[in-house]
Amino acid sequence: MNEPRYQRRKADRPQEIVEAAFAAFAEGGYAGTRVEDVARRAGVSKGLTYLYFRTKEELFKAVIRNVVSRRVEALIRLVEQTELSSEEFVRGPLLAFMKSVPGSRIPVVIRLLVAEGARHPDLVDYYWENVVGPGLAAIRRFVERGVARGEFRRSAVNDLPQLFLAPVMLSMVWKILFPTRALDTDRLMETQLEMLLAYIGAEKGLV
Amino acid sequence: MNEPRYQRRKADRPQEIVEAAFAAFAEGGYAGTRVEDVARRAGVSKGLTYLYFRTKEELFKAVIRNVVSRRVEALIRLVEQTELSSEEFVRGPLLAFMKSVPGSRIPVVIRLLVAEGARHPDLVDYYWENVVGPGLAAIRRFVERGVARGEFRRSAVNDLPQLFLAPVMLSMVWKILFPTRALDTDRLMETQLEMLLAYIGAEKGLV
DNA sequence: CCTGTTGCTGACTCATGAGTCAGCAAATAT
DNA sequence: ATATTTGCTGACTCATGAGTCAGCAACAGG
Numbered sequence: 001m002n003e004p005r006y007q008r009r010k011a012d013r014p015q016e017i018v019e020a021a022f023a024a025f026a027e028g029g030y031a032g033t034r035v036e037d038v039a040r041r042a043g044v045s046k047g048l049t050y051l052y053f054r055t056k057e058e059l060f061k062a063v064i065r066n067v068v069s070r071r072v073e074a075l076i077r078l079v080e081q082t083e084l085s086s087e088e089f090v091r092g093p094l095l096a097f098m099k100s101v102p103g104s105r106i107p108v109v110i111r112l113l114v115a116e117g118a119r120h121p122d123l124v125d126y127y128w129e130n131v132v133g134p135g136l137a138a139i140r141r142f143v144e145r146g147v148a149r150g151e152f153r154r155s156a157v158n159d160l161p162q163l164f165l166a167p168v169m170l171s172m173v174w175k176i177l178f179p180t181r182a183l184d185t186d187r188l189m190e191t192q193l194e195m196l197l198a199y200i201g202a203e204k205g206l207v
Numbered sequence: 208m209n210e211p212r213y214q215r216r217k218a219d220r221p222q223e224i225v226e227a228a229f230a231a232f233a234e235g236g237y238a239g240t241r242v243e244d245v246a247r248r249a250g251v252s253k254g255l256t257y258l259y260f261r262t263k264e265e266l267f268k269a270v271i272r273n274v275v276s277r278r279v280e281a282l283i284r285l286v287e288q289t290e291l292s293s294e295e296f297v298r299g300p301l302l303a304f305m306k307s308v309p310g311s312r313i314p315v316v317i318r319l320l321v322a323e324g325a326r327h328p329d330l331v332d333y334y335w336e337n338v339v340g341p342g343l344a345a346i347r348r349f350v351e352r353g354v355a356r357g358e359f360r361r362s363a364v365n366d367l368p369q370l371f372l373a374p375v376m377l378s379m380v381w382k383i384l385f386p387t388r389a390l391d392t393d394r395l396m397e398t399q400l401e402m403l404l405a406y407i408g409a410e411k412g413l414v
Numbered sequence: 415c416c417t418g419t420t421g422c423t424g425a426c427t428c429a430t431g432a433g434t435c436a437g438c439a440a441a442t443a444t
Numbered sequence: 445a446t447a448t449t450t451g452c453t454g455a456c457t458c459a460t461g462a463g464t465c466a467g468c469a470a471c472a473g474g
Contacts, residue, residue, distance in 0.1 A: 115322030
């Protein structure tokens with residue numbers, strides 16, 4: 001008859017609460033989400049949240065850190081190990097990665113960081129050191145290697161790996177601001193990479 | 208002796224308050240700024256703010272609308288009237304405009320819209336209809352005209368004017384998130400435009 | 415069963431900040 | 445000078461939501 005009103009699940013609680021918090025923050029932003037909303041989503045009481053996270057801010061930080069997906073690391077490892085030519089790598093794994101970003105959790109993190117970053121500098125640093133910095137460095141090394149191999153020519157792109165990420169960034173902000181307005185983000189990135197390859201390709205005098 | 212404690216300046220108050228609010232929101236974001244902070248900045252009392260703006264939200268909207276600068280309209284008019292060749296226009300006025308964006312008030316608006324846009328859909332629509340939409344449409348027409356004139360070839364760029372804005376967007380988000388980390392935004396945009404011109408240029412078989 | 419431990423609840427306090435308004439004082443009219 | 449108008453002030457109320465804690469109930473060990 002009397003179903004237990006709750007179960008004790010100490011080991012799983014933190015992750016459950018962080019997941020619920022991600023969903024809640026994604027909808028309402030940091031300021032617009034009450035800790036009680038997070039708790040209800042996780043199926044626990046407000047008080048429990050405070051047993052695992054000292055403050056709302058700590059919970060927020062846990063959410064951001066939790067999303068630093070393994071995907072970026074995986075791509076970085078791949079670029080070092082691949083046996084593809086530079087051009088094949090760009091058209092294959094790199095393009096696939098870029099296409100996957102706008103539909104992932106990353107735009108949510110970007111939104112939260114843009115909104116709250118100024119008040120949480122350590123979080124922004126964390127994100128730089130674990131995602132943006134390493135990612136850009138990997139692209140830079142990749143271009144450099146292409147030059148060394150004679151596949152690419154040296155150009156401004158050597159100093160500006162951001163040229164690869166620009167359409168990804170625009171796509172994310174577009175999804176955040178205008179989720180209902182169409183944008184063919186896949187084609188945007190394909191075209192950017194075609195332009196980049198044509199621009200830094202070693203072969204001269206082609207069509 | 209007794210200096211008047213305040214002056215009555217009915218005509219100027221709204222603009223003064225909006226300016227102060229822009230500065231305050233730029234620093235602390237919407238949720239992080241108290242109406243009293245805005246009032247103090249504008250040198251008035253909190254109550255006065257509510258005589259000119261019914262709520263904090265109305266004040267916020269006034270701030271955003273106030274920044275929809277004339278610059279975008281000016282560029283749009285220019286693109287229709289210029290006597291420059293398409294390539295000269297890109298390397299001249301268009302590049303200059305793009306370079307000017309990261310240092311302008313626009314990144315602040317982007318930050319506020321990204322943070323609060325979901326809760327103010329009418330504001331986002333307003334921004335689309337008065338800035339983003341017309342701007343993209345103008346670029347699209349410009350590319351189309353270049354094709355008609357035989358200066359450009361038809362390509363994916365005809366459907367994706369966002370390719371021009373991608374580095375501008377990235378630069379703005381960079382300035383918001385990593386204001387202390389170096390990024391040569393001017394060179395980023397120059398390179399993007401060079402790539403674009405090379406990609407859509409009508410001349411075949413050049414170096 | 416019974417008993418001790420502890421994961422968990424939910425009603426509580428309290429700081430904060432949005433929004434109000436009675437009255438004051440600066441400008442203006444007489 | 446005096447009266448009248450109204451731009452403006454700042455102390456007030458009140459809703460909200462972060463953070464607390466006394467006690468309850470789920471589970472474990474005997």
